[in-house]
Amino acid sequence: MNNTRRNVLKSAGAAGAVTVAMAAGLLKPGAVFAAEWNKAGFEAKGLDAALAAIGGNSAAVSGDITVKAPDIAENGAVVPVEVMSNIAGTDRIAILGEKNGLPLVADFKLMNGAVGFVSTRIKLGATSNVTAIVNAGGKVYKASKEVKVTIGGCGG
Amino acid sequence: MSDIKIRAGMKGDTAEIKCLMNHVMETGLRKDPKTGQTVPAHHITNVMVTVAGKTVMDAQWGGGISKNPYLALSVKGASKGDKVAVSWEDNKGEKSSAETSIS
Numbered sequence: 600m601n602n603t604r605r606n607v608l609k610s611a612g613a614a615g616a617v618t619v620a621m622a623a624g625l626l627k628p629g630a631v632f633a634a635e636w637n638k639a640g641f642e643a644k645g646l647d648a649a650l651a652a653i654g655g656n657s658a659a660v661s662g663d664i665t666v667k668a669p670d671i672a673e674n675g676a677v678v679p680v681e682v683m684s685n686i687a688g689t690d691r692i693a694i695l696g697e698k699n700g701l702p703l704v705a706d707f708k709l710m711n712g713a714v715g716f717v718s719t720r721i722k723l724g725a726t727s728n729v730t731a732i733v734n735a736g737g738k739v740y741k742a743s744k745e746v747k748v749t750i751g752g753c754g755g
Numbered sequence: 756m757s758d759i760k761i762r763a764g765m766k767g768d769t770a771e772i773k774c775l776m777n778h779v780m781e782t783g784l785r786k787d788p789k790t791g792q793t794v795p796a797h798h799i800t801n802v803m804v805t806v807a808g809k810t811v812m813d814a815q816w817g818g819g820i821s822k823n824p825y826l827a828l829s830v831k832g833a834s835k836g837d838k839v840a841v842s843w844e845d846n847k848g849e850k851s852s853a854e855t856s857i858s
Binding site for chain 1 (some may be wrong): 769782784800801804806809810811812813814815816817818819820821822824825826827828829830831832833846
């Protein structure tokens with residue numbers, strides 16, 4: 600009888616340990632993303648709505664931002680885009696494909712020494728401007744570069 | 756096994772970080788040519804890059820980033836040997852992360 604009791608206690612203890620381990624695993628997330636995904640911005644179907652969702656409607660055109668992209672993209676599914684902002688204190692760069700079904704492509708927040716630079720590859724549904732919206736020192740700037748697309752990359 | 760490849764190296768006083776991720780990046784607008792059905796959205800929504808434990812980039816993405824995304828950034832004040840970690844999460848809650856050291 601004693602033995603049975605001992606076994607029951609033992610297995611209860613083991614199960615308890617597993618539960619604790621699982622809880623610990625759940626409490627240790629791989630990454631904590633600071634902001635909630637901007638659903639309104641990324642699901643906006645028009646340029647104005649997308650700009651409004653990231654506060655880019657009144658952005659001033661700036662010559663200190665360079666949007667580097669090919670003049671002609673043969674494949675709209677993969678268009679290399681580089682944005683370089685020489686504005687001091689650049690802490691955010693957003694990229695939009697103006698005529699895409701969903702214009703807002705990406706929104707990068709930069710901090711802790713990250714330079715005002717980002718390079719990536721985006722989809723363009725049709726020939727249009729690629730626009731960068733840059734936040735620096737509480738102000739909003741923009742710059743654009745037109746890319747001619749031979750084959751669209753967004754489908755549908 | 757991680758599906759993020761990272762390269763990080765110093766160029767002068769700036770660390771250049773380049774990464775490639777494996778992801779289908781479906782916009783949710785594309786139609787399957789065979790069935791005519793819209794392919795549901797499945798794309799990365801959040802990307803985070805840290806250097807030496809500090810967040811340097813906190814990005815949000817839509818489906819407009821190309822399939823198998825490429826991302827490069829530059830960070831001042833980093834030094835050789837610092838740990839670089841990249842992680843992403845997609846709209847279905849899938850996650851991936853990888854890390855390397857600045858060479």
